[in-house]
Amino acid sequence: MSLLRRYLRSPAAVGGLVLLLLVVGMAFSAGWVFPRDPLSLAGRPLQWPGASPRFWLGTDNTGRDIAAQVFHGARVSLLIGIVATAISIGIGIVVGALAGFYGGWVDTVLMRVAEAFQTLPNFILLLVLVAVFGSDIQTVTVAIGIVSWPPSARLTRAEFLSLRSREFVQACRVLGMRDARIIFREILPNALPPVIVYASVIMATAILLESALAFLNLSDPNVASWGNLIGAGKNVLRVQWYVSAIPGVAILLTVLAVSLVGQGLNDALNPRLRSR
Amino acid sequence: MSLLSIEGLTVALPKGGDRPDALRDVTLELGPNEILCVVGESGSGKSMTAGAVMGLLPEGVRATAGRVMFEGRDLLALSEPELRRLRGRRIGMVFQEPMTALNPLRSIGSQIGEMFRVHTRLSAAERDARVLALLDQVRIPDPAAAARAFPHELSGGQRQRAMIAMALALDPVLLICDEPTTALDVTTQAQILQLIRDLQRRTGTAVLFITHDFGVVADIADRVAVMRQGEVVEQGPAAQVLNRPAHPYTRALVAAVPPLAPPATRPLSAEAVLSVENLSKTYRKAGFLGRNARVTHAVRDVSLSLPRGGTLGIVGESGSGKSTLARCLVRLLDPDAGRVSIDGQDRLALSKPDLRRDARRIQMVFQDPYASLNPRRRVGELVAQGPMVHGTPRAEAMAQARELFGLVGLDAASLDRFPHEFSGGQRQRIGLARALAMKPEVLVADEPVSALDVSVQAQVLRLLAELREQLGLSMVFITHDLRVAAQLCDRIAVMRNGSVVEEGAAAEIFANPRHDYTRALFAAVPGRGWVPPVAYGTETA
Numbered sequence: 001m002s003l004l005r006r007y008l009r010s011p012a013a014v015g016g017l018v019l020l021l022l023v024v025g026m027a028f029s030a031g032w033v034f035p036r037d038p039l040s041l042a043g044r045p046l047q048w049p050g051a052s053p054r055f056w057l058g059t060d061n062t063g064r065d066i067a068a069q070v071f072h073g074a075r076v077s078l079l080i081g082i083v084a085t086a087i088s089i090g091i092g093i094v095v096g097a098l099a100g101f102y103g104g105w106v107d108t109v110l111m112r113v114a115e116a117f118q119t120l121p122n123f124i125l126l127l128v129l130v131a132v133f134g135s136d137i138q139t140v141t142v143a144i145g146i147v148s149w150p151p152s153a154r155l156t157r158a159e160f161l162s163l164r165s166r167e168f169v170q171a172c173r174v175l176g177m178r179d180a181r182i183i184f185r186e187i188l189p190n191a192l193p194p195v196i197v198y199a200s201v202i203m204a205t206a207i208l209l210e211s212a213l214a215f216l217n218l219s220d221p222n223v224a225s226w227g228n229l230i231g232a233g234k235n236v237l238r239v240q241w242y243v244s245a246i247p248g249v250a251i252l253l254t255v256l257a258v259s260l261v262g263q264g265l266n267d268a269l270n271p272r273l274r275s276r
Numbered sequence: 277m278s279l280l281s282i283e284g285l286t287v288a289l290p291k292g293g294d295r296p297d298a299l300r301d302v303t304l305e306l307g308p309n310e311i312l313c314v315v316g317e318s319g320s321g322k323s324m325t326a327g328a329v330m331g332l333l334p335e336g337v338r339a340t341a342g343r344v345m346f347e348g349r350d351l352l353a354l355s356e357p358e359l360r361r362l363r364g365r366r367i368g369m370v371f372q373e374p375m376t377a378l379n380p381l382r383s384i385g386s387q388i389g390e391m392f393r394v395h396t397r398l399s400a401a402e403r404d405a406r407v408l409a410l411l412d413q414v415r416i417p418d419p420a421a422a423a424r425a426f427p428h429e430l431s432g433g434q435r436q437r438a439m440i441a442m443a444l445a446l447d448p449v450l451l452i453c454d455e456p457t458t459a460l461d462v463t464t465q466a467q468i469l470q471l472i473r474d475l476q477r478r479t480g481t482a483v484l485f486i487t488h489d490f491g492v493v494a495d496i497a498d499r500v501a502v503m504r505q506g507e508v509v510e511q512g513p514a515a516q517v518l519n520r521p522a523h524p525y526t527r528a529l530v531a532a533v534p535p536l537a538p539p540a541t542r543p544l545s546a547e548a549v550l551s552v553e554n555l556s557k558t559y560r561k562a563g564f565l566g567r568n569a570r571v572t573h574a575v576r577d578v579s580l581s582l583p584r585g586g587t588l589g590i591v592g593e594s595g596s597g598k599s600t601l602a603r604c605l606v607r608l609l610d611p612d613a614g615r616v617s618i619d620g621q622d623r624l625a626l627s628k629p630d631l632r633r634d635a636r637r638i639q640m641v642f643q644d645p646y647a648s649l650n651p652r653r654r655v656g657e658l659v660a661q662g663p664m665v666h667g668t669p670r671a672e673a674m675a676q677a678r679e680l681f682g683l684v685g686l687d688a689a690s691l692d693r694f695p696h697e698f699s700g701g702q703r704q705r706i707g708l709a710r711a712l713a714m715k716p717e718v719l720v721a722d723e724p725v726s727a728l729d730v731s732v733q734a735q736v737l738r739l740l741a742e743l744r745e746q747l748g749l750s751m752v753f754i755t756h757d758l759r760v761a762a763q764l765c766d767r768i769a770v771m772r773n774g775s776v777v778e779e780g781a782a783a784e785i786f787a788n789p790r791h792d793y794t795r796a797l798f799a800a801v802p803g804r805g806w807v808p809p810v811a812y813g814t815e816t817a
Contacts, residue, residue, distance in 0.1 A: 166647045166648075167642040167643070167644055167647045167648035168647060168648050168649055168650045170603075170608050170640075170642065170648075171640070171642060171648055171649075171707070171710065172650075172661075173608060174606050174608065174635065174638075174639060174640045174711075175635055175639075175661060175662040175665055175710075175714065176631070176632040176633065176634075176635025176636075176662070176665055176666060177632070177661075177665050178632065178665075181665070186650055186653075189652045190650070190651065190652055
């Protein structure tokens with residue numbers, strides 16, 4: 001309750017939340033507002049926004065409705081963002097928790113693996129995964145999750161390192177609890193807040209990574225994602241710049257919304273840091 | 277003519293605090309060549325008083341009424357630059373924790389020398405000479421080496437000596453000491469108190485000494501002011517306040533100081549419930565290619581036994597290995613060698629799963645009431661958790677937790693609150709209930725009262741004594757405080773550097789300590805010569 005109140009006190013956080021709800025609203029209403037397949041031919045190609053009352057955001061270079069693609073793209077982008085973030089945080093939490101709790105050789109092995117992932121630029125790694133396993137939307141999402149887990153593992157590990165020596169953890173061990181229960185039910189809830197805040201960063205990057213892939217024509221061409229639309233527009237960028245610019249603005253606003261919500265959560269969870 | 281006089285000082289806390297004013301109408305007088313002890317429990321505003329004098333109040337906190345007159349000027353009306361000229365030069369300050377009060381990246385000598393650099397025009401050579409003289413004055417062995425050393429290279433007591441040297445560098449007329457010995461061991465505390473007393477006598481400095489410990493007050497004070505919740509409830513000459521306390525709160529505080537007399541001897545069973553044989557635990561720190569490798573013998577060759585229904589006190593200073601020993605007993609740590617058996621069962625031979633199944637035989641109560649309870653669980657669940665892990669159905673475990681709450685003196689209605697809603701003493705009761713829920717044969721209590729205020733400490737000690745009778749508990753009680761040990765222990769083992777130097781019946785050790793170290797410990801107990809005029813535990817606030 002007080003968490004919600006603290007969150008609502010910051011105008012930027014509220015703005016982010018409203019923006020995010022708008023994007024979510026777009027994603028949910030896409031089926032009603034634009035019932036037709038957004039990738040089907042809708043009219044004359046390259047109509048400017050407002051030029052035709054039927055296409056208020058215009059059409060792209062193959063005559064598809066941009067507004068429909070933006071609405072349906074919200075679905076794809078959010079889905080990719082959420083699923084990839086869940087995968088990344090899931091792997092990160094398990095790896096980080098085990099490394100932080102057990103220390104010793106478990107820690108050494110897991111952290112070297114994390115470093116192996118981190119030394120490669122994650123976009124390059126993503127390209128390799130997509131090149132090897134194909135570029136349908138499921139593979140792309142899983143691949144994005146896989147390349148972005150190391151930071152959340154490090155964060156979880158750092159929290160565990162400081163929490164595992166607390167007396168309440170020792171008390172649990174003295175009571176005879178199993179390690180798995182201590183790790184996931186006693187320590188993890190205490191370690192979670194910074195990881196949840198970090199999830200917003202991962203979500204924003206996941207959306208950007210998918211768009212970047214799509215821009216290079218390496219994402220799934222059969223879904224109406226914002227990245228695909230930007231990629232389609234790049235051939236007519238000089239004259240009909242709106243084809244790329246409109247989904248670009250959508251990505252910008254979504255990422256901004258997610259970041260603002262994350263920042264707002266962070267401030268609400270650590271009220272003392274904020275008042276400084 | 278007083279040197280410092282605080283007149284009607286009121287300091288307001290920011291809105292939303294637990295009370296509107298940190299200090300309310302505080303009036304204190306400190307004459308030259310006098311030690312005034314401000315004594316009180318946590319939250320009494322004693323440190324805030326020192327902060328107000330130094331102009332070092334926390335953010336958002338400010339004085340709303342009153343004056344702080346020092347050498348004829350009102351400190352509250354001074355500008356920041358004017359205050360800066362007074363701090364260090366006219367008013368010195370010694371803090372509680374010397375490790376955090378010193379800059380870890382600069383040598384002791386350069387930090388003391390900075391006092392002269394900031395406030396005087398002495399040359400580098402003169403400064404160095406003054407630093408050495410000061411370190412010699414505070415009786416640091418080998419002042420030249422200490423001046424070159426960094427804070428982490430000195431012991432806690434030496435660091436505090438260095439802090440005192442720094443505070444006295446410019447011969448201030450007023451020295452403010454905020455709990456300067458609280459973070460130190462008793463023997464070191466005795467030396468530091470002696471040092472402050474000597475220096476004060478020699479230089480005639482006035483000392484404002486903040487403490488929570490009536491023993492320390494008895495050792496050092498000329499005059500005493502007792503504070504409670506931001507108000508001074510009683511002040512006067514030390515002899516009067518200590519021996520004829522008038523205010524009920526002062527009387528309650530005095531009554532909460534455990535007497536340094538051995539407890540009545542109780543008949544003890546001859547059978548040992550817990551026995552420890554030749555237990556050793558060594559920490560090894562591997563250095564790079566063998567360099568800087570360190571071996572610490574935390575516990576060496578300790579043999580002890582605890583009679584059924586008895587209480588064995590393990591007394592020692594920090595680093596004596598008493599906490600490591602406790603953790604070896606409950607097997608939070610695995611000892612390198614030796615035997616620990618409970619009722620004849622060898623605990624060290626048990627595998628991890630066996631140990632988990634058999635966890636109920638020995639349970640532990642921890643020191644820190646804030647860190648020892650998971651902040652995200654309701655307290656009822658915390659207490660019921662142990663039995664539930666071992667297969668007791670939830671409803672039964674919760675019913676049991678309800679009973680235990682009654683037993684440790686907590687309201688059973690508060691079962692579904694979170695730990696942060698409880699005070700330190702109440703949390704310690706919850707920790708105790710959690711351990712008792714397992715119906716242990718042996719209870720290991722690691723400094724269970726050392727983080728608590730004296731009045732709360734007395735209550736928890738009384739509770740432990742009652743429960744021991746009621747449940748027939750056998751207890752290993754770890755403490756650094758001989759006064760506390762005297763309240764509960766049937767037998768006492770004194771530890772130093774990992775070894776037990778003396779072990780025996782409590783009454784015998786109190787009457788006739790044989791080992792030199794035990795004698796030194798007794799000699800260092802603050803307020804040893806003072807007999808509290810109000811009998812222990814007879815009056816409460």
